[in-house]
Amino acid sequence: MGLLTDPSGDQRGIIWFASLASPLFNASTYFSENALLPGLVKSTFKEDRFALQYFQELQDETQKHESSIPYSWLLAKFRQIGLDSYTHDFTLHSPLNPNDTYYGKNVYGILRAPRASSTEALVLSVPYRPPKSIYPSTLPSIAIQLAFAKFAAKEKYWAKDIIFLITDHEQLGIQAWLEAYHGVTCGNEGTLNHGTLKGRAGAIQAAINLELHSVKIGQIDIKIEGLNGQLPNLDLFNLAGKICIKEGVFHTFKGKTPKYFRDPYKEWLYSFKNMLNMVSTQATGVPNGNHGLFLRFGIQALTLEGFEQGKAGSRSGFLSIGRVIEGIFRSINNLLERFHQSFFFYILPSHDRYISIGLYMPAVCMIAAALIIKACAKWCKMQENHTEIRYIKVVIQFIVMHCIGATVMVFPELVKALNSDVSSTVSYGLPSVLVGSLLIPFLLKSVNHSEGSLNLLCIFGLLELGTALICLSMNNISLGIFCGTISVPFALIAEPTKNRIFKIVQALFWCLIHPLSILFFVVSINTFLMFHQENITEFVFRALDATKQAVIYSIADSMIYGNWLYTVVSTIFIPNWLCFWNVICSDFKRHNVNVAKKNN
């Protein structure tokens, strides 16, 4: 029983996970796919003058279009270069307000490969941002994209079509284009109308998304985190890094370069901070660039974001950037099969080291195993004590909790079906449903009158949480670790108790880890980092408002992009939370134990 009564697996798991950041425990990255042959050829891109010229023309052109894409100019340029060029219209019926409709237009040109039929394709995409946009401009990347298209059009070695894509409205544009390209709808029906494409190439093997904010680039940041925490193949990431080094472009991951310390602790701390940076981005499940939406279609993609200010002394111009793109595309052009060799599941503590799934999964398994061992111990104890258990009632209770979760899940859709404004209804309706569900243990007083039943409910909760954590971390390790680290220690001490003080303490702790409270804390930390001079009340109101916005955005994301964070939280984590809440807060009589004692 030593193992069974000692549920400290979660601490071990967390320590394991944290220590993985140290270079002692992880490995340096390497190329697994030999066909890539990175940087083997001599770069011949010389069209940097054209890029500058395009850039100046484009700047003039955008002044004429305050908030829309200058598609006629772009189309004309594509045609001039000799690409099959098309536009693509899409419509968004706002998921939050049925009466709002937005329109958008993408422009794309296809360079047909001279050495193969159009069975495979590569994508070079750039988000177009009008002068009014709140995000930094990406005009230099369109200029370099056009210059690269001009360069590529005259080369004879392309074995895959190259699609040059300029998208409108940030991620909406790319989502609509991808849905139209593959003929599917990922979000809810009738939300994003993806329209049709007039021209098409083959199966897309890889995509590079460019976001250069300046003509002179100080550093390039490689971004990989995609929708629902999906990551591109590690080979593609390595490839981008390798080519950047070759062309002498300073590149970073999460704005950091690897540093070497003599002190192993400092070294670990530096990598650990970097790793946490990636974990926090991945855990949200929201892509941090347009590349993130490609991944769902099995297309490996990443974003190269170029900043003017860099830590390196010198800056690279269009020539080097063009050669980076050339190098990457010529490498991917060599691919004989789709990316399959290297890792798809990894965490990066710096851009030259990785932690593979084989290393981090034991950490998650230890955390989940702590829950399951605890459940097993409880079960064994129940078998010994012969307490009275009402199995069917417990099962029904468990199902009722999940029905509440399902209600929360369909709530926004219901509201939308009733034709009222989702954002305002949800921001009042959802909290009231959740607060109402807190009263369940007090309403169900008559049901839970034995300790055994409550223990059984607790076992169900523990098992569900353990299984959910493992399934979650297969998809999105960061979210799995995040949820595990927060909820498992509290789930392990959750116990039906007669002791009033212990009960209140438990209930308080348990309230702190309600999915909404966690969201509130995360958002407040974020708000604090952004506006830390404000006074307390203003800060709290701002944080509350931001939390509301976060919930509504996650609902919108699930309806438009098929982001499953909201679904998972509402169907699994909220019911599970309620289960434990019930266990903690319910009253019970102890008569069964007494009866057992008398018999003995």
Place this chain on the structure above:
Amino acid sequence: MITKKSQKLLKSSHSLIIVCKVSFLLILAALLRYIIMVSKYQNIIANHVEISTPLSSWKRVLEGTFLFSKNINPYEGDLLHETPLALHFYKTVLQFVFKNVNVMFIAFDLGTSVLLYFATKKYAKKFREEHAEIEKFPKEVRDTLPNQDYENKVPLYVLMSVLFNPFSFLGCVGYSTVGIHNFFMSMFIFGMVDSNFLISSLALAICSSVSLYPVILILPLITYFVKVHKSYLQALLTLLSFITFLTLITCYNSNFGKDFSFVRNVYGCILTVPDLQPNIGLFWYFFTEMFDHFRELFIYSFQINATILYLIPLTITFRNRPFVLTVALLFLIGIFKSYPCLSDLGFVLSFLPTFMYLFSYCQQGFVISVILLMTSCLAPVLWHLWIYSASANANFYFGVTLAYAIAQIFLVTDVLFAHTKWEFYLKHGKDIKIDGEDTKLSLE
């Protein structure tokens, strides 16, 4: 007089309560199934490989009936793996009895549950009567003997576990034809327990003709008639009628000897496993990875493992308990057959309540249920990552199905060992001393 009358009244009211309970459960189960069937989730569930294998996919049946109606032999391609009899049966039943495919699948599932309810009711009664003379058994084990409570609860629990266990539920909702095969399987069990050799042999012949593996269950069936119903004549008749029915069905299938093309597509498919579409069984991964010249050897060894390897030893060990033997064989078929699906496990799991008296002897129940829970949640997740996201690969999915098979093997071993232990204790009592020292039974 009054007491007798009141007793009678009590009894009738008692049975009325049971009827109410059963019908409530049936209605609830039907309702739940129907709600999921008409929702958008039906399509998702039906397309999962855990539910629709090449042998149990309703889509393929529809395709087959369509081809038949156009006078095209569906067995010329390699799409359809159901027998002509099954195909005609589905078509006729759907057209003339149920009209609606949802209703048909629900009805067969409810039929299975009701048949098993009556079968286990009979079995439990007989089983209790066998152990009615408590004085014959050692004191320590008396409280594990089946009593009146056992007899009352078992059939209801069996009914509930057919209706509400998630494996059968998903199979039914996903239109797995194994659900319909299971109806005939439960008819076989009913006939066997009810000592009706005609029904049992007919049902077994149907099952064997459809999915081949149940043919080995003829051995426990004969054993049942010999050992439990104590009638050699009936046993002989069972065997004869089984052979006759099987011949008749084959005659019908082959259009009276004219067309044997179904044999290659049905039995050939089951035995030689040409379709390596992943499923929750153990065949596909092994035969995808293997060099072709070993294929024949391993086909033989895998199929022997699935059929006769355990048949003889288990029959010898459990010759006095043919019911246990039947359940064990059903379990083993479900694990080792070439195209298993969730309904197979769901069906055998519903027999577990009949082993209620063994629960205190089972050691791994909790571990097994955790593994089953984990694997059945992980399988669709990894399938999604493998097929749709293209990020995981076949090894991940196979790992999960392997764990799933291992859990089932643990389960059947645990139950069988507990049964052996229980019988041993009934005979010798719990305090066994070897050379004057306390001993403990353990499986090695």
